[in-house]
Amino acid sequence: MTIIKKSSAEIEAMKEAGRLSAKVLREVGALVRPGVSTLELDQCAEELIRQEGGVPAFKGYGGFPGSICASVNEQIVHGIPSASVVLKEGDIISIDTGAIVDGWVGDNAWTFPVGTISPEKQRLLDVTEKCMWTGLEAARAGNRLGDVGHAIQAVAEAAGYGVVREYVGHGIGRNMHEEPNVPNYGHRHTGVKLEVGMVLAIEPMINMGTHKTRPMPDGWLVCTRDSKPSAHFEKTVAITEEGPVVLTTEEGHRRPV
C-alpha cells in the first residue's frame, strides 16, 4: 500500500479543485426541489464545472455516466442521474460531485432535503453531518485511521443508526481514489498512522436502519437492505501541521476544522 503524501505546495494546488467542487455542490444543491430530475441536476453540475475550466471527476470514471452521483432516500451511493428520477416533497437526496483542476481532484457530497421532510429524516441528516465533522476532527497527524472510523461509528451508533461497511472514504490527490481506504467504523489506536501531507476524502454513509446494503442490477447503485433511508456527507481534508484543513470549501480554505 502506497500512500501518496502531498507537499504544502501541492495541498495549495488542490485547493482550487476543492473550491470548485464545493461551489458546484452548493449551486446544484440550491436547485433541489420537488419536480426536478436528477439528470437536470447532473447537467447543471457538468456545465458549472466546465465553465470554470474544470473537468467532472466522476464522468467516465470506471464508465460512470454522470458528473454527480444522485442517491435518493434508501439509495446509499452511486445513483446514476436520470430523467426518470424526479424529486418529490419529503425526499432526501445525496449529491456527490467532484472536479479536476490542474490535474488535482476534489470530491465532496451533501444530503439535501427536498421541501419539507419528516423529523426522522432530518435527524438522520443532522447525525450524519455530525459524523462527518467528528471524523474530520480526528484526522490529525499522530492519530490512526481507526480513530477516525471509531469517532464516526460512535456518533452514528449512539443515535441507533447503521454504518455502511462496504463503501468507505479514501485518499485523494491526482487520482480520485488513492490509498488508504478510510472506513467509517473501526477501533481506536489501530490502522495506518496519519501524517502531515495525507489528503483524505472522509464520507460517512449512515443508514436509518440496518447497515446492510443491497447492490442494484445496474452495477452502480447501492441501496439499504431494509429500504430505510440513508444519508451521506463528504469533504476532502488535508492533514497539516495546524490540524485538519478542509479543501472542498469556498471559504478561503484556511479554516481548520
Ligand code: MG
Ligand atoms: Mg469520495
